[in-house]
Amino acid sequence: MKRKFFTTALLSCCLIICLAAVYADINGKWIGSINTPDGNAIQVSYDFKADGEKLTGTATSQMGEVPIENGKIKGDDFSFSVNVSGTDYPHKGKVYADSCALDIDFGGSGSHFIVKRAK
Template identity: 35%
Template structure:
């Protein structure tokens, strides 16, 4: 194999490893606190990512809701959940390995990773 072919192969492998590294793993437990009419409410998000598909739940003292239509693309992700015959869509972005920003029509949240 000549030097040019070897260089192109090395470059392709480096690009492939960089794109795999860019796929942020948000799998795990995350928390936030929201202010509401009855006071503060803690939400716990359980995310699991496999092959670009995001699954999981959102839990509070009122119960647990499954995520729907979840997907991850690089450092961005999205999902929906249904509550009282209404679907709420969310988009998110990885800020750091321990912080996420999640936005919906109801506002913006900062989620913090829970170390277990």
């Protein structure tokens, strides 16, 4: 009897953890740093808003604030672009409970970076 209870409790905990990972919420403010191809670090923040499979919001850096364009989210994968001074910078990412892993394309040269949920 104790073994059945323990096994059921363990499986329930695993299910809850898996569901939390699947339904990680991207909404809100995220902050981090991008290392550019020329070696500079740029402090960035993203304010994401998901509505179904549509992702909107803003990206902010020392260059100013720009809207997120062409944002899409499917499960825990998402993509969008930002336009800075006439140049589009596509982003692809994956959302986790407390962080997002992103790849940005700087016109053929890419950078991988992590942003954390702002407190």
